[in-house]
Amino acid sequence: MPMSETKPLVRLAGIRKVFSNGTEAIRGLDLDVRSGEFISLLGPSGCGKSTALRMIAGLGEPSEGSIDWPSSSYDAAGRPEREIGFVFQEPTLMPWATVFDNVALPFTLKDRPKGDVATRVQEALAMVGLDRFAKSYPRELSGGMKMRVSIARALVLRPKVLLMDEPFAALDEITRFKLNNDLLALWEKQRWTVVFVTHSVYESVYLSTRIVVMAARPGRVVGELAVPAPYPRGTDFRTSQPYNDLCRNVSEMLDRAMDADPAM
Amino acid sequence: MSSSGPEGPWARHSRYALPAGAGILFLAAWEWAVAAWNVPKFVLPAPSLIAAALINDGPSLMQSLWFTTKVTLGAFLSAVATGISLGVLFTLNRTLERTLWPYAVMLQVTPVVAIAPLVIIWVGFEKLWLALLILAWLVAFFPILSNTTIGLASADHGLKNLFELYGASRWKRFRYLQFPSALPYILGGVRVSGGLALIGAVVAEFVAGSGTATGLAWRIVESGNMLNIPRMFAALLMLSVFGIVLFYLTMWLQWALLHRWHESQVRREN
Numbered sequence: 001m002p003m004s005e006t007k008p009l010v011r012l013a014g015i016r017k018v019f020s021n022g023t024e025a026i027r028g029l030d031l032d033v034r035s036g037e038f039i040s041l042l043g044p045s046g047c048g049k050s051t052a053l054r055m056i057a058g059l060g061e062p063s064e065g066s067i068d069w070p071s072s073s074y075d076a077a078g079r080p081e082r083e084i085g086f087v088f089q090e091p092t093l094m095p096w097a098t099v100f101d102n103v104a105l106p107f108t109l110k111d112r113p114k115g116d117v118a119t120r121v122q123e124a125l126a127m128v129g130l131d132r133f134a135k136s137y138p139r140e141l142s143g144g145m146k147m148r149v150s151i152a153r154a155l156v157l158r159p160k161v162l163l164m165d166e167p168f169a170a171l172d173e174i175t176r177f178k179l180n181n182d183l184l185a186l187w188e189k190q191r192w193t194v195v196f197v198t199h200s201v202y203e204s205v206y207l208s209t210r211i212v213v214m215a216a217r218p219g220r221v222v223g224e225l226a227v228p229a230p231y232p233r234g235t236d237f238r239t240s241q242p243y244n245d246l247c248r249n250v251s252e253m254l255d256r257a258m259d260a261d262p263a264m
Numbered sequence: 265m266s267s268s269g270p271e272g273p274w275a276r277h278s279r280y281a282l283p284a285g286a287g288i289l290f291l292a293a294w295e296w297a298v299a300a301w302n303v304p305k306f307v308l309p310a311p312s313l314i315a316a317a318l319i320n321d322g323p324s325l326m327q328s329l330w331f332t333t334k335v336t337l338g339a340f341l342s343a344v345a346t347g348i349s350l351g352v353l354f355t356l357n358r359t360l361e362r363t364l365w366p367y368a369v370m371l372q373v374t375p376v377v378a379i380a381p382l383v384i385i386w387v388g389f390e391k392l393w394l395a396l397l398i399l400a401w402l403v404a405f406f407p408i409l410s411n412t413t414i415g416l417a418s419a420d421h422g423l424k425n426l427f428e429l430y431g432a433s434r435w436k437r438f439r440y441l442q443f444p445s446a447l448p449y450i451l452g453g454v455r456v457s458g459g460l461a462l463i464g465a466v467v468a469e470f471v472a473g474s475g476t477a478t479g480l481a482w483r484i485v486e487s488g489n490m491l492n493i494p495r496m497f498a499a500l501l502m503l504s505v506f507g508i509v510l511f512y513l514t515m516w517l518q519w520a521l522l523h524r525w526h527e528s529q530v531r532r533e534n
Binding site: 054057058059084086088090092094095096097105106108109110137138139 | 420422423425426427428429430431432436440441444447524525526527
C-alpha cells in the first residue's frame with residue numbers, strides 16, 4: 001500500500017473547544033479519519049459530537065489543537081480544499097426553490113462552469129431516487145424525501161467526505177431504516193468517507209466501520225470500537241448475534257461514561 | 265341547512281351572491297326610506313340621485329380620479345423602491361441603520377397632517393401634485409422599510425450555515441438567501457403600504473385645501489361646501505372602488521410571487 005493511502009484524510013489533534021459563554025464543549029479530542037471509512041461519533045447530547053463535526057466542516061474554529069487535512073491540497077488562501085458535503089439534522093432546504101434548484105445550490109454558490117450542472121443534478125437526484133421530483137417544491141415532499149434532497153445536495157459536488165449531523169433523528173423508524181439502507185448502498189458504490197453523528201447505538205452499529213463513543217461535560221472520547229461485519233448489511237445483520245453483541249458493548253461503554261457523570 | 269359539502273355549489277355561489285344580494289337590499293331600503301321620510305337630498309341623497317351625479321359629473325370626476333391615481337401610485341411605487349433599497353442598505357451597513365433609523369421613525373410617527381403645510385410651502389403651490397406625492401410617500405414607505413429590515417434578518421440559521429460552508433459571496437448570500445427569505449415580509453409591507461398611500465394622498469389633499477389640487481379629495485371638500493351631496497357620494501364611491509382595486513392588486517402580487525412555496529398562500533386540507 002502506498003504511503004499516501006495510510007495518511008489520514010482528516011486529523012484532529014488535541015482539540016479543545018470553549019464557547020463564548022464559558023462552556024467547555026470538547027476537551028482533548030484526537031481523531032484520525034481515514035479515507036473510505038464510515039465512522040460514527042456516538043454520544044449523548046452535549047458531548048460535543050456535533051461541534052466536532054462542524055469544526056471539521058470549517059464552521060467554527062477549535063479553541064486549542066489543530067485540524068489537518070494531510071492528503072489534501074491547499075488553496076491560495078491556505079485553506080484545505082476540503083470537498084465536503086454536509087447534511088444537517090434538518091433538511092435545510094430553501095422553500096422558495098424547486099428540488100432541482102436546491103440540489104444545484106452548491107454549483108450556484110461556487111461559480112463552477114455551468115455546462116454539466118443539469119446532468120450532475122439529475123444524477124444526484126437519481127442516486128437518492130428522486131429524479132421524478134426535480135420540479136417539486138420542498139413543501140410538497142415528505143420528511144424522508146426532504147432528507148433525500150438534502151443528501152443529493154451534499155453529494156452533487158462529488159465530495160471526498162460526507163459529514164452528517166444526526167440526519168435521520170427526526171424521522172420515523174421505518175423511514176429511518178429505509179434511508180439507512182439506501183445510504184449504505186450508495187456508500188458501498190462510491191466509497192466516499194463518512195463522518196456520521198448520531199445518538200442511536202443501533203444506527204451507529206448498523207452503519208459504521210468504526211464507532212467513536214463520546215461522553216459529555218466535558219465532551220471527550222471514552223472509547224472506540226471497530227465494526228468488522230462485512231457489507232452489504234441488511235435485516236440479517238440487524239438481527240444477528242454479532243450485531244447484538246456490538247450493541248451491548250457500545251451501550252456498556254456509554255453507561256460507564258454516564259455513571260461517572262454526576263449530572264446524568 | 266342541507267349538506268352540500270364545504271365547497272358545494274351553494275357555498276361557491278354564496279361567496280358572491282350573499283354580499284351582492286345584501287347590497288341590493290340595502291340600496292333598495294335606502295331609496296325607499298329617503299322617499300318615505302322625505303329626507304332632503306343635501307342630508308342624504310337617494311342612491312338614484314348618486315347614480316345620476318356619477319353619470320352627469322362622470323367626465324370631471326374621472327379626471328379627478330386620474331389625478332388621485334397618479335399621486336397614489338407614484339407615492340406607492342416610490343415607497344416600494346425607497347423602502348426596499350433603504351432596508352437593504354440598513355442590512356448591509358449596521359452603522360448606517362443605527363444612524364438613520366431614529367429619523368425614519370420620526371418621519372413615521374409625525375402625523376402627515378402636521379407636516380403637510382410645510383411640505384406644500386417648500387415645494388410650492390404650482391407643483392402641488394409633487395407635494396401631495398411626497399406626503400403620501402411619507403405615510404406609505406415605513407411599513408416597507410421595517411418589513412424589509414426584519415425580513416432580511418430572518419433567514420433560516422441552518423441555511424446560513426450551508427451558505428457559509430460553500431463559501432457564498434456576500435452578493436450571492438443576499439440574492440439566493442436573504443432576499444427570498446425577506447420576500448413574504450416585504451410583500452406584507454407592500455400590502456399595508458398600498459392602502460396607506462391612498463390615505464396619505466387623500467389626507468394631504470384635504471390639507472392642501474384648494475387651488476391647483478384637483479383630486480377626488482378636493483372634489484369631496486368642494487361638493488361639501490356647495491352642499492352637492494350626491495356628487496360627494498359619487499366621489500366617495502369612486503375613491504373606495506379605487507381602494508378596493510389597489511387592495512386586490514397587491515393581494516394578487518403577493519399570491520403571484522408566493523403561491524408556489526409560502527405557507528401563507530397554501531390551502532390545506534386537513
